[in-house]
Each structure stands twice: as structure tokens, then as C-alpha cells.
Amino acid sequence: MRKNMFEKFENIKSVLYKIVFMILFFVLAKSCVSDYVSGGDKNHIAELQQMIDENTNIVANLSNEYTETRIAKVVKLYKFDYSFDLNGESYNGKITLNEIPNANKLKIYYLKENPNTISADPFDDLKSENEKGKSISDLLVGILWGILSIITLISLITSFSKKKTPETHKEKKKIVRKKIK
Template identity: 55%
Template sequence: MKSIKSVLYRIVLIIVCSLLAKSCVTDYVYKGDKDKIEQRQQMLDDNTFVMADLSSEYTETTVARVIKTYKFNYSFTVDGRAYTDEISLTELPSFPKLKLYYLKEDPNIVSEDPQSEITTENKKGDSITDLLVGIVWGILAALILLSFLGKSYKKEQKTATQLKEPAAANTTTTATQEEEKINKEQERKAKEDPNRFMPK
């Protein structure tokens, strides 16, 4: 059971590290999410926003012991249709309402600050940091994979050695039994020899 948990843990780590590596390298190569930039710009151009109602309860999360995020449920109505989802904020709002921009074609896509998100996306790829971080995540994923494969190979070798040892023991036992048979046959022939009592 413990071995299975260890294997699953390593597999999850490999997947997470690989996804993080892909994300960082993609940000560097493609210089931000073009679709996201286009959507946020459309929100600003159309000036489509609404005052969303926030839930009275929220979930607080601390990232790297420094950054705190607050996750709220929100709801709003556009053209008589209600929309609900979750949003993470870096600051606690002073009112139970929050100004949210939404995409006219799909009000499920919202943003608290479209301009800030556009700026963040445009900065991606300007620095080599994203690429370096992606490479580090990729190397980490490769090391975990090699460690996992190495342990599996050693385990297979150990199992093969354990299987060979009984086989060798069986061969020795068979050889001993053959020797005993030969000795008994020689003794039997000696007893049956009529000349065994004749003087030599």
C-alpha cells in the first residue's frame, strides 16, 4: 500500500512539474495569452461591467507565506439571466459588491481589472525569467522520472535474482540425487557379482 502511494505521488509530481514547465515556456515563446488579451480589450472597448453581489463567506489562502488571496462566490444578472462563479481577490473588498467587467458575447468571462491583466500578459516573454523557470521545472520533472525508472529497474533486478537462487538450489539438489542413484546402482551390481567371493 505504501509503495502504491509513493508511485502515485511521484506520478503526480511529474505531471505537475511538466505542466508548470510547459506553461512557463509557452508564456516566453508566445508572449502571453493572445485570446485573453483580446477578450480583456473587448471588455474595455465595450465598457461592459456590472456590480456583482459577493458572498458573505470567503476562503483565505496564503501563498509563499507572503501573498494572501480571498476567494468569493459572486453572482450578477445580465439581460435577465443570472451568472454565478468564484473569483480570487488579493484584497478584501470594503463592500459586499464588486465591479466586474464581462465579455458581451459570453458574460461567464469576467475580470476585476482588464487593463491590469492586459499589461501582465504583454509583459510575458519580455524577460528570460519565464524561460529559465520553465527549464528548471522541466529538469525537475526529468530527475523525478529518472529516479522513478531507476528504482523500478533495481526492483526488477532484485526480483530476477531472487528467482534465480531457488533455480540454482534445485540444480544442486538434482545433482546430489543423481550421485546417490549411481552409488546405489554400483553397490547393487557389486552384490550381484558371483565372483565377489573368489580369491583375487
């Protein structure tokens, strides 16, 4: 009885994993293909360009603690809490950096109309945003994620059909045994 319950739990867990991965792969595929088709985010490009043109920057205070994230075991990103005061208002949030700064102070650019919109390097961010959609690799990666999503869907469907097959097979064996006697 316990073994049967354990097998059911494992089957449910397997199905849930497949569903989660299928959704993740689909979202990644859609994101890559959308970047290729539509290019960079036009509003974000305009905001970054405005930060550069108006040269609206300030020195923000960074927290002593940060969160390190690895992407593909090659790229490290560091997320810090930041805060700064501007025109009697306090602003704070999180900022992701490619490297750990030498001091707890960081020059950041902000959008004049909305100082919560920031960038540590609007020049690099603008370059990256403008490059979206110009590389066939975005499309190819999107297609790859889409194929993985389809493979996961097929695996999910076949796992349901496999569960029904053994029961049907057992019934056929019983019928054959009865005919032999």
C-alpha cells in the same frame, strides 16, 4: 506476510507519488515555456481590451464566504462567489481577488457578448497578459520545472531497477554458499 503487504503498498504509493509529481512538473514546464514562446493569450488580451474600450462594468454581489489560497506562502488569493443581473438575465460564478473587499459589492467588468467573461481589474489583467513572454524568467522557470520532471523520471526508473537487484543478489549468495560446501 503483513509486513510484506505493507512494503508493497508503500512501494506502490511511492511510485504513484513520483508519477503524479513528474506529470505536474512537466505540465508546469510546458506552461512556462509556452508562455515564453507564444506570449500572452491573444484572445484573452482582445477580450480584456474590449472590456476596457466599451467600459462594460456592473456592480456584482459577493458572497459572505470565501476561500483563501496561499501561493508560495507569500501571496494570498481570495475566491468569492458573485452574482449580478443584466438585461433581465442573472449571471453568477466565482472570482479570485488579491484582497478582501470592504463590502459585499464589487465593480466588475464583463464582455458584452458574453457576460460570463469577467474581470475585477482588466487593466492589471491586460498588463500581466501582455508581459508574458517578454521575460527570460518564464523560460528559466520552465527549464527548472523540466529538470525536476526529468529527475523525478530518473528516480522512478531507478526505483524499479533497485527492486530487482536484491533478489538477484540473494541468488548469487546462495550459489556461492553451495560451491563452498
